[in-house]
Amino acid sequence: MSDLAIEATKRPAEDRPDFSKHANVAATAPAFLSVHDIHAYYGESYIVQGVSFNVHEGEILALLGRNGAGKTSTLRTIARLDNPSLTYGEIWLDHQHLHTMASHEAARAGMVLVPEDRRIIPGLTVEENIQLAQIVEPVGWSIDRLYDLFPRLGERRNQEGVTLSGGEQQMLAIARALARDIKVLLLDEPYEGLAPVIVDEIEKTLEIIKMQGITTILVEQNAIRALELADRSVILDTGSVVFDGTAKEVLDNKELRENYLAI
Ligand SMILES: Nc1ncnc2c1ncn2[C@@H]1O[C@H](COP(=O)(O)OP(=O)(O)OP(=O)(O)O)[C@@H](O)[C@H]1O
Secondary structure, three states: OOHHHHHHHHOOHHHOOOHHHOOOOOOOOOOOEEEEEEEEEEOOEEEEEEEEEEEOOOOEEEEEOOOOOOHHHHHHHHOOOOOOEEEEEEEEEOOEEHHHOOHHHHHHOOEEEEOOOOOOOOOOEHHHHHHHHOOOOOEOOOHHHHHHHOHHHHHOOOOEHHHOOHHHHHHHHHHHHHOEOOOEEEEEOOOOOOOHHHHHHHHHHHHHHHHOOOEEEEEOOOHHHHHHHOOEEEEEEOOEEEEEEEHHHHHHOHHHHHHHHOO
16 A cells, blocks of 8 residues: 555545545556555445456456455445545546546446446336436437347336336346446446346346447356356455456365355
């Protein structure tokens, strides 16, 4: 950790300098997505403790770790949500510095989070949920293209979104993200509560999304399923990276799986 980062962590939240507002502290030429030494707090709670990793364009990265390891917090920090707040570090996406952006600017730059609770808007049909995502530029996939990817959504286009099954709601949440012109899809526990056959279906769509060149970061409790799909994996423990390598390395390493994933 750099001196500045240590300095940031020692101070109470209100006194901490907000290094995220400083654009000119990049040390190296960024990868497609480069997360560099990010530190983030919920109020006084220091949760994301110097996380760094790179993601290549079109890759699926499984971000794994035990309950409470900091996976959701890391995703939220990368998406530039206010909570937890980024106090130090850099996030570069395709030469754009997301660490200086608010969440709506990061979304416009192509970083979109599909949260665990999916946030389907009540009172709106499937199609209206998608259309709402396309109200502002830049627009991504057309509605017809989204229905090709998710035929179930096409069949239910006039049904109220919140009345869909859990799996269909997850598909709608992903479709809504793709309806924007995105570069990186951040998925928080997309398989949660879903039957294996629905997980199979969602997995197939994630493979198709990958083939279109979109980069995905997948946070999943179902680590085996995530690793079988992913190219690479980053494992977190108490808010820090303890492993960065290929998904196969994790699947082949019993000790790593037992120590950090309990599988
Ligand atoms: N809003 C919050 N305020 C304070 N602490 C929080 C908040 N949200 C999460 N935390 C704490 O941050 C730590 C990391 O939580 P996080 O949800 O990022 O972990 P996770 O790896 O995604 O866990 P899980 O797999 O259980 O979802 C936990 O100790 C949690 O209690």
